[in-house]
Amino acid sequence: DTEVTQTPKHLVMGMTNKKSLKCEQHMGHRAMYWYKQKAKKPPELMFVYSYEKLSINESVPSRFSPECPNSSLLNLHLHALQPEDSALYLCASSQDTSGSPYEQYFGPGTRLTVT
Amino acid sequence: DAKTTQPNSMESNEEEPVHLPCNHSTISGTDYIHWYRQLPSQGPEYVIHGLTSNVNNRMASLAIAEDRKSSTLILHRATLRDAAVYYCILSPPATETSYDKVIFGPGTSSSVIP
Numbered sequence: 001d002t003e004v005t006q007t008p009k010h011l012v013m014g015m016t017n018k019k020s021l022k023c024e025q026h027m028g029h030r031a032m033y034w035y036k037q038k039a040k041k042p043p044e045l046m047f048v049y050s051y052e053k054l055s056i057n058e059s060v061p062s063r064f065s066p067e068c069p070n071s072s073l074l075n076l077h078l079h080a081l082q083p084e085d086s087a088l089y090l091c092a093s094s095q096d097t098s099g100s101p102y103e104q105y106f107g108p109g110t111r112l113t114v115t
Numbered sequence: 116d117a118k119t120t121q122p123n124s125m126e127s128n129e130e131e132p133v134h135l136p137c138n139h140s141t142i143s144g145t146d147y148i149h150w151y152r153q154l155p156s157q158g159p160e161y162v163i164h165g166l167t168s169n170v171n172n173r174m175a176s177l178a179i180a181e182d183r184k185s186s187t188l189i190l191h192r193a194t195l196r197d198a199a200v201y202y203c204i205l206s207p208p209a210t211e212t213s214y215d216k217v218i219f220g221p222g223t224s225s226s227v228i229p
Contacts, residue, residue, distance in 0.1 A: 004158075033217075042202060042219035043159060090158050104151075104217055106158030 004107035006091050012113045015081060021110045023074040023091030032074040033104065034066060035090040043090055049074060050096075081114045088112070119203045124224040133190040135223055137203030140184045145207050148179060149217065150188045152199040159202065159219075162188065198227045 004025045013019045023032065031050050035043035048056035049068040063085075065077040074091055088109040095102040120138040127133040139148065150162040163170055163177045165186070170177040176189040190197055202222040 042200075042222055045218065092158070103161035103164070104159075106160065108156075108158050 004091055004093055004105050006089075006107035006110050008110060009108070010111045010113075012115060013078065013081065014115055015083070017081075018077070018079045020078065021076040021089055021091075021112075023076075023093075023107055024072055025093040025105070026072055027093065027095075027105065028071075029093035029095050029105070030071060031094045031096055031102075032068060033092040033094075034074070034076055035092065035106075037088040037090055037109070039087075047076075078112075081112075083114050086112055086114045119205060119220050121201075121203055121220065121223045123221070124226070126226050126228060127193045129195060129227050129229050130192055133188075133193045133197065133225060133227075135188040135190075135201050135203075135225060136185065137187070138185045139203070139205055142183050142205055143207065146205040147208065148177065148183075148186050149204040149206060150175070150177065151202045151204065151217070151219070153202070153222075154196075154199045162201070193227045195227050195229060198225060200224050 007022045011019060033048050034046040036046055037043040045058050046060045047054060047066045052068045052071055063080050067075040067077060088111050090109045091107045092104040094104045118141060125135060147164050147166050149164040151159040152162050153159045163172055163175050165177045165179055167179060169179060178187045178189060188201060200222040202219050204217055204219060206217060
């Protein structure tokens with residue numbers, strides 16, 4: 001199974017709502033990533049988790065709060081978002097973050113609209 | 116992070132080879148060259164990576180210039196399914212303090228004409 005799953009596929013939320021995005025992989029990968037992608041732009045790295053610990057935060061606003069409950073699951077908690085946060089949120093995983101580069105496997109993304 | 120330069124867009128005919136160039140004149144000696152692609156309405160997909168030697172896999176070939184300042188992704192026989200944005204990315208080998216960051220540039224939008 002080389003699949004990364006993301007739920008929900010689509011999400012519409014108001015600026016005062018709290019919601020969460022979920023990502024799951026069962027490939028035994030120990031590194032997981034969140035990316036944000038605006039329309040017609042490349043994905044931008046947000047967070048990297050390595051062995052369930054946050055290792056990179058690319059200066060992401062605190063209204064985005066990642067969580068890695070176990071090695072297979074990655075959540076992104078959303079609170080008080082702005083309309084400009086509307087984007088495709090992509091999750092990825094890779095075998096490890098150290099040593100030779102490993103390919104990243106991406107999920108299909110969650111299309112988020114903030115109203 | 117070292118930068119890459121790719122054409123904004125390229126067009127190719129179905130069933131013909133596709134050569135997608137990438138310039139990376141500021142590449143360091145330890146940077147790996149990665150290629151990912153993103154089909155419409157999908158997440159990115161790993162294609163291939165290399166360091167110094169040319170690489171082949173079931174999806175594509177990667178030709179790396181001797182001075183490593185440029186590389187070319189080769190799809191041997193384009194199909195309509197290969198229409199995607201192709202990203203050329205450089206990253207150093209990950210260490211305990213420098214993780215495997217994949218920083219995407221604008222990429223090349225490659226279309227295939229039937």
